Amino acid sequence: MKYKRILVLAPHTDDAELGCGGTIAKLLDEGSEVFIAVFSTAEESVPKGAPNNLLEKEFYHAMEIMKIPKQCLFVYNYQVRKLSYYRQDILEDLIKLKNKINPDLVFLPSGKDVHQDHQVIYSEGIRAFKNLSILGYELPWNHITFSTQAFMELNYHHIVSKWEALQSYTSQIELHRPYFTKEFIEGLARVRGTQINKEWAEAFEVLRINL
Numbered sequence: 463m464k465y466k467r468i469l470v471l472a473p474h475t476d477d478a479e480l481g482c483g484g485t486i487a488k489l490l491d492e493g494s495e496v497f498i499a500v501f502s503t504a505e506e507s508v509p510k511g512a513p514n515n516l517l518e519k520e521f522y523h524a525m526e527i528m529k530i531p532k533q534c535l536f537v538y539n540y541q542v543r544k545l546s547y548y549r550q551d552i553l554e555d556l557i558k559l560k561n562k563i564n565p566d567l568v569f570l571p572s573g574k575d576v577h578q579d580h581q582v583i584y585s586e587g588i589r590a591f592k593n594l595s596i597l598g599y600e601l602p603w604n605h606i607t608f609s610t611q612a613f614m615e616l617n618y619h620h621i622v623s624k625w626e627a628l629q630s631y632t633s634q635i636e637l638h639r640p641y642f643t644k645e646f647i648e649g650l651a652r653v654r655g656t657q658i659n660k661e662w663a664e665a666f667e668v669l670r671i672n673l
Contacts, residue, residue, distance in 0.1 A: 465489070465595070468496045469565035471556075471587050473545065473579040474504050475521035476631050479528075480641065481599030482569050483624030484651060485614045485664050486528060497534045497563050498525065501552060501583060504542040509633055516633055524630035528623060545582040552582065556590035565594065572598035572667045574605050588669065598667035602650065603641055610665040613658045621651050621662055 468489055472478040478486065478498050486496055503518040513519075518537060525535055538555060540548050570587040571580035580601070588596065600608045625647050629635070634642045641647075654663040 464492070464494075465567035466494055467563060467565045467567075468494050469559065469563055469568045469591075470496065470498045471568065471570040471583050472498060472500045473571060473577070473583045474502050474542065475500050475517040476524075476628070476634060477571065477580070477601065478569075479524055479624060479627045481571065481601055482614075482664055482666075483528075483627055484616045484620040484662070485569075485599075486530075487620040487623035488614060488616055490529065491620070495534065496530055497536070497559075497565065498530065499536040499538070499555075499559055501538045501545060501555075502540045502542045502579060503537065505539070506542050509636070512633060517631070520631045520633060524627040527627045527630060543579060545579040549582060549586060553586045553589060556586055560590055565591075566672075567595045567597070569597050569599050569666075572600055572605065572608055573669070574598075574607050574609070574667070575601060576606065577601075577604045580604060592670070593672075594670065595672045596669040598669055600665060600667070601641075608665075609667045610654070610657060611668040612666040612671075613654060613660075613663045614666070615655070615658065615660045616651060616662040616664060618662060621648060 470478045505514040508516045568591045571584045651662045654665045
C-alpha cells in the first residue's frame with residue numbers, strides 16, 4: 463500500500479528529522495504529501511543570549527531544505543518539558559489536525575521513549591489516530607529498549623537529505639550533541655540497513671497498520 467498523506471508528530475523542533483528524516487525524504491521522492499506538526503519550539507532551551515525563537519527559525523530552514531511547503535507545517539508553542547500540563551489541549555490540536563489533513567499514515571515517538579514530552583505526544587497521538595496506521599520512530603538516546611519491527615529501505619541521497627536538514631540546527635551542533643553528527647546519522651542508518659540486508663534504512667516500532 464502506498465501512503466499518500468503522511469503526518470509526522472514532533473514533540474520538539476528537530477525530532478521529526480532526527481527520528482525519520484530519511485523516510486520523509488523518500489516519501490517525498492515517491493510523491494507523498496508530508497505534513498509535520500511540532501508541539502514545542504523549546505524557547506527555554508536556546509543557548510544563552512540567543513533569540514527565543516531560534517529553534518523555530520532553524521526548523522523552518524530545515525523544512526525549506528527538505529522542500530516541505532510552509533502550509534504543510536504546524537508549529538505550536540507549548541512549554542518544553544511541560545507538555546503533560548496541556549494534555550487535553552494537545553489532544554484537541556491533534557483531533558483538529560486529523561480532521562484537516564486526513565492522513566493515512568502517522569509517525570510519532572516510540573512508546574519506549576522516556577522523554578516526558580515525547581511520552582505525551584505518543585499517548586495523545588495514539589488516542590487521536592487510533593484507527594489509522596501508526597509507526598513509532600526511534601531516538602536512541604531516549605530509549606532503554608526499542609522494537610525494530612518495521613524498516614524503510616533508503617538510498618544514500620535520503621541520508622544526505624536528512625543530514626543537510628539537520629545542519630540547519632546550528633544551535634544544537636554547537637552544543638556538541640553526539641547524535642547531531644554526520645557519523646551518527648550514517649552509522650545508525652547502516653546498522654538498520656544491515657538488519658534487513660540492505661545498505662541504508664530507518665527502523666520503526668509498529669503500533670498499528672491498516673493494510
